[in-house]
Amino acid sequence: MMRSEQVWVFISDMGQGGAQKVCSTLACELDMQGRKIGLLVLRGDEGDWPLPEALAFHSFRCHHARSVLPRLIRWVRSTRPEVVLVFNHQLAVLLIVARAISGVKMRIVARNISNLSEKYAREGAIWHRHIVNPLVKLIYRRVDAVVAQSRGMAGDLVENYGFPEHKIKLIPNPVEFKTVDARRKESPHLGCEFLFVGRLEPVKNLPFLLSAFSRLKKRMSDARLTILGEGSEKPKLEDLCKVLQISNSVCFSGWQNPDHFYGACDVTLLTSHYEGFPNVLIESMAHGKPVVSVDCPSGPDEVIQAGVNGFLVGRGQVDKFVDCMERAAHWNWKPDDIASTVSRFAADSVARSYWDLLSGSEPCGNL
Numbered sequence: 070m071m072r073s074e075q076v077w078v079f080i081s082d083m084g085q086g087g088a089q090k091v092c093s094t095l096a097c098e099l100d101m102q103g104r105k106i107g108l109l110v111l112r113g114d115e116g117d118w119p120l121p122e123a124l125a126f127h128s129f130r131c132h133h134a135r136s137v138l139p140r141l142i143r144w145v146r147s148t149r150p151e152v153v154l155v156f157n158h159q160l161a162v163l164l165i166v167a168r169a170i171s172g173v174k175m176r177i178v179a180r181n182i183s184n185l186s187e188k189y190a191r192e193g194a195i196w197h198r199h200i201v202n203p204l205v206k207l208i209y210r211r212v213d214a215v216v217a218q219s220r221g222m223a224g225d226l227v228e229n230y231g232f233p234e235h236k237i238k239l240i241p242n243p244v245e246f247k248t249v250d251a252r253r254k255e256s257p258h259l260g261c262e263f264l265f266v267g268r269l270e271p272v273k274n275l276p277f278l279l280s281a282f283s284r285l286k287k288r289m290s291d292a293r294l295t296i297l298g299e300g301s302e303k304p305k306l307e308d309l310c311k312v313l314q315i316s317n318s319v320c321f322s323g324w325q326n327p328d329h330f331y332g333a334c335d336v337t338l339l340t341s342h343y344e345g346f347p348n349v350l351i352e353s354m355a356h357g358k359p360v361v362s363v364d365c366p367s368g369p370d371e372v373i374q375a376g377v378n379g380f381l382v383g384r385g386q387v388d389k390f391v392d393c394m395e396r397a398a399h400w401n402w403k404p405d406d407i408a409s410t411v412s413r414f415a416a417d418s419v420a421r422s423y424w425d426l427l428s429g430s431e432p433c434g435n436l
Contacts, residue, residue, distance in 0.1 A: 075105035080156040083116030085324040087348040093118035094243045098420035134159045145171045152176040162208045179215045184366045186229040187343035216240045218346030221367025242348050243416035244355045261291045264334035266327045266349045269300030278340040283313040284391045299324045331356035336397045341365050354378050354411045357404025361393045378407045
């Protein structure tokens with residue numbers, strides 16, 4: 070059991086992204102439950118996400134993780150944290166090294182953020198594929214516990230990264246239902262508004278999405294697609310829209326908090342090559358909005374119930390994806406029934422599960 074009530078959360082930054090939103094939601098919920106939270110970031114400041122007013126904050130102001138180790142060791146020695154929840158497997162590895170060098174006894178709990186074997190199989194950079202990945206395989210499992218958001222993610226850690234099952238705890242990502250109930254009641258279903266939320270990067274497989282949407286336009290001329298996010302692929306995607314002659318029906322809206330976009334859309338789409346666990350699916354469902362998703366590893370197959378909250382499509386099946394988009398647009402969805410399928414992701418319950426793990430009052434191994 071913990072001697073104090075403070076937990077430090079270590080994350081790369083508090084910029085745009087699903088992990089940052091999860092970090093914000095957890096920090097605020099734990100604060101409301103009377104826990105003391107400290108936030109440690111590799112780079113940047115507190116960002117624009119809501120955070121507790123009494124939050125202790127420290128930034129290393131390092132652009133790359135590989136340059137932070139000396140500063141991290143000094144911080145561990147001076148702060149002597151009792152427990153750290155780390156939101157990145159590379160940062161977890163560095164924290165394990167810092168613990169060993171500093172001699173400070175602290176509990177390290179990692180929140181795994183991706184399907185790592187899929188991530189590194191697609192990694193082109195020599196540094197990450199041939200140096201970072203072997204180090205992760207060697208050291209990462211030395212954390213005291215790891216949180217997996219899906220069974221697929223947990224299986225990947227066991228099969229490909231040598232994690233013993235007793236170190237893995239299944240805890241889903243949190244959704245703040247109190248902020249979406251009113252929006253769910255206010256938003257009508259029109260059938261033609263589609264939404265994508267995420268980084269505009271190769272892993273999200275957006276050419277597949279645009280190809281599917283261009284085919285859908287031949288069946289539904291009034292269909293519109295909003296793409297919410299930023300990334301290196303944006304210029305290529307805008308060019309592809311011109312080639313496919315769908316530019317007038319696709320809106321690149323940049324990065325914004327997606328909550329009110331869920332309320333305005335009819336169907337949320339996901340086409341990723343892989344995910345750790347796709348927050349956008351459960352957030353959309355919490356707003357009472359159905360999803361159409363590619364059956365990528367990992368997570369979609371664990372939350373989608375066909376005809377109840379969405380449709381799941383095999384990888385690479387673009388024609389089937391188009392069929393399901395059209396079907397979802399005309400389906401008689403029941404928003405409250407959709408939301409009920411993700412009630413287990415309620416933020417207060419998820420935060421309590423995290424605290425039980427962080428404090429050592431609840432063991433791992435619930436696969």
